[in-house]
Amino acid sequence: MYRKTTMPNGIRIVTEAIPYVKSVSVGVWVGTGSRNEEEYNHGISHFIEHLMFKGTERRSAKDIAETVDAVGGQLNAFTAKEYTCYYIKVLDNHLDLSMDILSDMLRFSKFDPEDIDREREVVLEEFNMYEDSPDELVHDLYLGNVWPTHPLGRNILGTTESISRFDRDLVMEYYHDFYTPDNIVIAAAGNLTHEAMEELAVRYFGSMKGIKQKKGATPPRLTPVQTVHAKDTEQVHLCLGTDSVAQDSPNIYTAHILNNITGGGISSRLFQAIREERGLAYSIYSYQSHYSDCGLFTVYAGTRPGNVNQVIELVLENLDELKTAGVSAAELAKTREQLKGNLLLGLESSSSRMSRLGKMEITLRKYTTLDEIVTKIEQVTLDDLRQMMTASFNPDKLCFTALGPVEDSALPATLKARKR
Secondary structure (H helix, E strand, O other), X not given: OEEEEEXXXXXXXXXXXOOOOOEEEEEEEEOOOHHHOOHHHOOHHHHHHHHOXXXXXXXXXXXXXXXXXXXXXXXEEEEOOOOEEEEEEEEHHHHHHHHHHHHHHHHHEOOOHHHHHHHHHHHHHHHHHHHOOHHHHHHHHHHHHHOOOOHHHOOOOOOHHHHHHOOHHHHHHHHHHHOOHHHEEEEEEEOOOHHHHHHHHHHHHOOOOOOOOOOOOOOOOOOOOEEEEEOOOOOEEEEEEEEEOOOOOOOHHHHHHHHHHHHOOOOOHHHHHHHHOOOOOOEEEEEEEEOOOOEEEEEEEEEOXXXXXXXXXXXXXXXXXXXXXXXXXXXXXHHHHHHHHHHHHOOOOHHHHXXXXXXXXXXXXXXXXXXXXXXXXXXXXXXXXXXXXXXXXXXXXXXXXXXXXXXXXXXXXXXXXXXX
């Protein structure tokens, strides 16, 4: 049911027909995010995403909102480290309208100076709101410590200084550099045909021109540093992690299985040991971050100041046990089934299937079927896990960040930190 076409101007169209639903989801994926920014325009990818909703030559911001609401649709966008996505979900008989709106926003937004000034204040408020969410802030602080000199170590919002510098010239420079046909994927899933999407894409995006101004991307080098950021909060928020694999690595399914076993769900080792057995944290989990040329494995926990030392010791103890004792065959079998179930249950809507199509094409330029993924999950062995644990869970490569009312003296000797 998957099909792909490349238009003469370079735009890629990927579709998946789901004839038993009544909706269609369309996303325009642009291959740029905060990784493509410089220090002087840090945060501009996210800022442009906001501006796309502020009005075009044909529609005001209110017109855009009312047009989508009038047909019961959902319109939104998000910015990531390496891509930006604008997406809409409507009933299948409004597919033409959805392409009209997305193309109008992507190609003909006014970027009015007054809108830029107004939206700058909105984004600054978003930045301040984010600063008041320590359970989210700690992850960006952690990335900044792990990759201190690399764009991947910067947060997506930018800084108050960089946001304050944004003007129309900066916006248009970045827009023309990266919002080009060869850097765009149109992904669609739902009750549609590939031929219909091709026709609409040619009508609404066919005359788009330009070539991406490519900038050299170098992989970041991990800095195994331990850092405490003092903040007056009720809990201490902790991130501890190390290198992982890039998103195109043949070992990515090994990484997913290892993550699930470690802290990927309520039956994971960390959740059971720290929350269920000892009640030391409400939130404790691990996750993988995969980028085009690197990856990161991270454990997060939020706990009372008096529990910090014990939580860290338990995390390190569980990681060490995974490395020395390994994973049992039964644990591997259970995790395989869990991953397959999560994968299939996560694809029950047209929007989730569109996201899968778009992300695969914009990042990997290829499509992996569900059967291929299931096969690769089944092929992961205990020896694969053992090799990854040996390579990754190295004490000399562990990075640690704490945010909250905690002193360096409260940390285990293995994680004495420099305070900020």
